Amino acid sequence: MTGKETEYIRQSVESGKISGDGIFTKKSHEFFEQKYGFKKCLLTTSCTDALEMAALLIDLKPDDEVIMPSYTFVSTSNAFVLRGAKIIFADSEKETPNIDADKIEELITEKTKAIVVVHYAGMACDMDKIMAIAEKYNLFVIEDAAQAVDSFYNGKPLGSIGHLATFSFHETKNIISGEGGMLIINDDRFIKRAEIIREKGTNRSAFFRGEIDKYGWVDIGSSFLPSDIIAAFLFAQLENLDDIQKRRKYIWNKYYQGLKELDEKGFVKIPKTPNYATNNAHMFYLVCKNIEERSALISHLKENNINAVFHYLSLHKSPFYQDKHDGKELPNCDKYANCLVRLPFYYELTEEQIDKIIKIIIEFCTKK
Numbered sequence: 001m002t003g004k005e006t007e008y009i010r011q012s013v014e015s016g017k018i019s020g021d022g023i024f025t026k027k028s029h030e031f032f033e034q035k036y037g038f039k040k041c042l043l044t045t046s047c048t049d050a051l052e053m054a055a056l057l058i059d060l061k062p063d064d065e066v067i068m069p070s071y072t073f074v075s076t077s078n079a080f081v082l083r084g085a086k087i088i089f090a091d092s093e094k095e096t097p098n099i100d101a102d103k104i105e106e107l108i109t110e111k112t113k114a115i116v117v118v119h120y121a122g123m124a125c126d127m128d129k130i131m132a133i134a135e136k137y138n139l140f141v142i143e144d145a146a147q148a149v150d151s152f153y154n155g156k157p158l159g160s161i162g163h164l165a166t167f168s169f170h171e172t173k174n175i176i177s178g179e180g181g182m183l184i185i186n187d188d189r190f191i192k193r194a195e196i197i198r199e200k201g202t203n204r205s206a207f208f209r210g211e212i213d214k215y216g217w218v219d220i221g222s223s224f225l226p227s228d229i230i231a232a233f234l235f236a237q238l239e240n241l242d243d244i245q246k247r248r249k250y251i252w253n254k255y256y257q258g259l260k261e262l263d264e265k266g267f268v269k270i271p272k273t274p275n276y277a278t279n280n281a282h283m284f285y286l287v288c289k290n291i292e293e294r295s296a297l298i299s300h301l302k303e304n305n306i307n308a309v310f311h312y313l314s315l316h317k318s319p320f321y322q323d324k325h326d327g328k329e330l331p332n333c334d335k336y337a338n339c340l341v342r343l344p345f346y347y348e349l350t351e352e353q354i355d356k357i358i359k360i361i362i363e364f365c366t367k368k
């Protein structure tokens with residue numbers, strides 16, 4: 001909470017219109033379109049929903065293939081599997097958990113329809129390379145920017161580069177509304193249909209703008225728009241975005257300064273920010289040497305009342321997808337699945353808490 005969340009929720013309730021696309025939804029759309037130059041923004045009830053909208057918009061046919069990293073959240077792939085697509089998993093880079101742009105081209109076939117990139121920890125994938133491949137083979141690029149609010153690739157805001165992009169405002173992200181998300185449409189061809197899909201397959205949005213005199217069922221769709229009460233909470237956060245980001249960057253840099261000598265001495269690795277990327281301080285993670293060391297570190301932190309957690313399991317080895325996967329080994333993805341640990345990271349984290357966490361990690365690493 002940063003200040004006006006409850007005040008804006010009250011205003012929304014008193015406005016008499018608490019369903020979707022009320023005043024705070026419009027304000028949130030304008031905020032993002034102005035601050036980051038996104039062509040068209042549509043709030044959704046989650047990033048998962050925004051991904052499902054993206055999968056509907058690119059008109060996937062069963063057996064179409066979609067290339068994405070295996071080291072990601074299940075929604076990134078589920079959205080496309082729901083449309084009948086086959087997921088082709090690519091490995092992560094050696095130095096970051098992001099998709100390795102150099103391993104994409106070899107996975108492209110006649111059936112490939114799209115590349116989905118995930119800006120892990122809010123740090124950009126190598127978008128120039130990826131967009132060039134997409135252009136060469138006439139593929140769509142969807143940015144899963146769930147973690148990537150207020151982050152940039154060579155000066156361009158993440159979410160503004162692919163044909164479509166999705167954000168999350170889940171309470172674990174930088175900017176939150178409990179549950180919440182957003183679809184970004186950078187390609188004009190999708191704008192009209194996105195509004196229809198989000199409104200249960202009807203042209204109600206055009207009707208509310210007075211462009212048509214009645215609305216009806218014109219396409220497939222679902223109910224993807226959030227209540228304006230959710231948007232009211234979100235807008236209060238957006239007004240404080242710069243302050244939230246400043247605090248988070250402070251925390252991130254404190255971890256970085258405190259733990260970089262462990263990286264230099266080879267005990268653990270800390271995040272690398274590629275030259276083309278900015279760091280939006282979504283997450284601070286360590287990469288241990290192996291799963292045993294990671295488990296020991298997590299237990300040790302737990303004994304000291306510090307809750308550090310690992311992250312994704314490789315989707316290509318998941319119970320649901322392992323027998324549908326093409327069998328390729330994805331060693332970098334497996335390394336992050338086994339060795340990455342996330343440190344506590346939230347706006348209210350105090351100086352003393354961060355100092356204590358750093359001290360305990362250094363003790364753990366250097367004692368052995």
Ligand SMILES: *Cc1c(COP(=O)(O)O)cnc(C)c1O
Nearest residue numbers: 046047048073075146168170181
């Ligand atoms: C959080 C997250 C999601 C899901 O977001 P929801 O808003 O909870 O649906 C999807 N992809 C990535 C990479 C995420 O980090």
